[in-house]
Amino acid sequence: MPKTPRAGDGRLARTVRRWRDPVVVQILRSTVAATIAYVVALQLSDVTAPLTAPLTALLVVQVTLYATLTTGIRRVNSVVIGVLIAVGFSSLVGLSWWSLGLIILASLTVGQFVRVGEFVPEVAISAMLVLGVTEVGASAWDRVLETLIGAVVGLTFNFVLAPPVWVDTAGESIEDLARRLRRLLLRDAEQLVTPTPPRLAEQRLHEARQLDDDVADVDAVLRQAEDSLRLNPRVREGLLNRVVLRTGLDTLEICTVVVRVLSRTLADLSRVRAGAPLLPPEPGRALRETLSHVADALVSFAVLVTAQASSSATTAEERLNEQLAAAARSRDRAAGLLLDDVRDDPRGWQLQGALLTEVDRMLAELDLEHRTRRLMEELDRSTRERHERFPRWARLRALLPGGERPRV
Incomplete structure (x- = not known):
């Protein structure tokens, strides 16, 4: 029991x-x-x-x-x-x-x-x-x-007395940032199908701008975690862990900028369509569904970045793939509906197209193939810089068992 x-x-x-x-x-x-x-x-x-x-x-x-x-x-x-x-x-x-x-x-x-x-x-x-x-x-x-x-x-x-490793603390901060992004994106999505006063849209934009301070706080915590991984005798994959966390935060920071731009687009759209929903009913619901999937994908991405156990990482990766695929499908449906609406009513078509562009940017940043490529590039760059700075140490490490593994 x-x-x-x-x-x-x-x-x-x-x-x-x-x-x-x-x-x-x-x-x-x-x-x-x-x-x-x-x-x-x-x-x-x-x-x-x-x-x-x-x-x-x-x-x-x-x-x-x-x-x-x-x-x-x-x-x-x-x-x-x-x-x-x-x-x-x-x-x-x-x-x-x-x-x-x-x-x-x-x-x-x-x-x-x-x-x-x-x-x-x-x-x-x-x-x-x-x-x-x-x-x-x-x-x-x-x-x-x-x-x-x-x-x-x-x-x-x-x-x-070797100091503790602060990876868990940094991981919690990254996940908290992703959840704050998710909440803001969900609130932005609701504006698409309900009448939104310009004052409320401006308030959402102000909240999005405040996320810059949150990113700075997470960056400070991550720097401490990176320091705790360096030269720590209890850590064998310090370089890999640092690159995984750092590139993960970089992706969330880019998504934060995109969410801020998206909030600005919604604020402009609220002035164009004063007293009415920001989008017509059908495309509005389709794009709201898209933003909901993207919001969930942000949290799954953060969990994937911070997952320590392989089973947790596999589960997060599968969930992220499903959410990105669902977001792409609803995004394509929203694009078709918006195109039909633009033909009938061309008001604000630049802003409507900007919404789709901002969604595409977040989907591209969260794409797993893009992340894998970025990880490989950062690992190669970090390893090359370390060899250039400490050539003798690199040669000595190559002679040791397992020396080819990034352990610093």
Whole structure:
């Protein structure tokens, strides 16, 4: 007999998701790394309160291993330079308003000439913090030692405890974007067969324009997922997974632009046919059916892109093929009906043709053959760029068992 879901199961699932949230994980990892750095510095340093070590570990440790490796060195440089500037100032002057301003000016200026990238402000931050706790110039080496301890702990922390892979989080964001697109497209479809005031059509257009912000949010989540796949020892097909997700988001972004253009076309059509349905009954119902199939295909496409299990991917692919075929059939029927209507009433024929063009663009983007071709092109391009950047590493990988597989 199947078990009845309990309320506690839902709370447990929500709790697990909350603890796996990137923000929560970052807080916990930074806290643990900073604490370990402080304990180690207490053992290796003569300073009573070696706060520079946990400060450095806090700045170095990142939510992904790739981010730690790529930004850790620059962070260490910024902290070390800030510490040295602060120690030098502390041996000459005390802490006052003018010395604080001078050290900030010096730190930001020096930060522009050293290789710290976007961490120039952290040079000044480190200098200010160290200036507040440094009393004599003789402690300079102690501060540098604390900085190195914190940097080593921060870098080692992600090697010993490999960060999680955020593919699931990115997949959920991509599917949520597809569902928002679906809802908007279904609302647009209803406008075709009912009288639509221009004000309502403009409101739908505004909602479509806001989807650009949603795409930017998903892109940020996907970038974090891509970083979590790079150089992660638990991931064997990192390049393939990155390309699958990235090309999937690119397709949805193009469809978002098309939906925005379609909403603009409907807004223009609502002004041409003020007080009447945007299309005659028969072509309106046919095109509404087409948009309904396209809306469902958007969600199936997102599920296909984010499916981890082969069975789930196969099911999503079959569903997507069925929905695209149904959309193509209803699109052809709508085109014939619109052509007959244009002969009788040529008002707004440019806008009606634009609707079909926008539908064709989405069908072309969601086509599986087009997606397969795009995947192959992106995989070839990424592999070629990696070989050009790291030729020795590529030759070494080719000698290893399974080295031909994209695993980075």
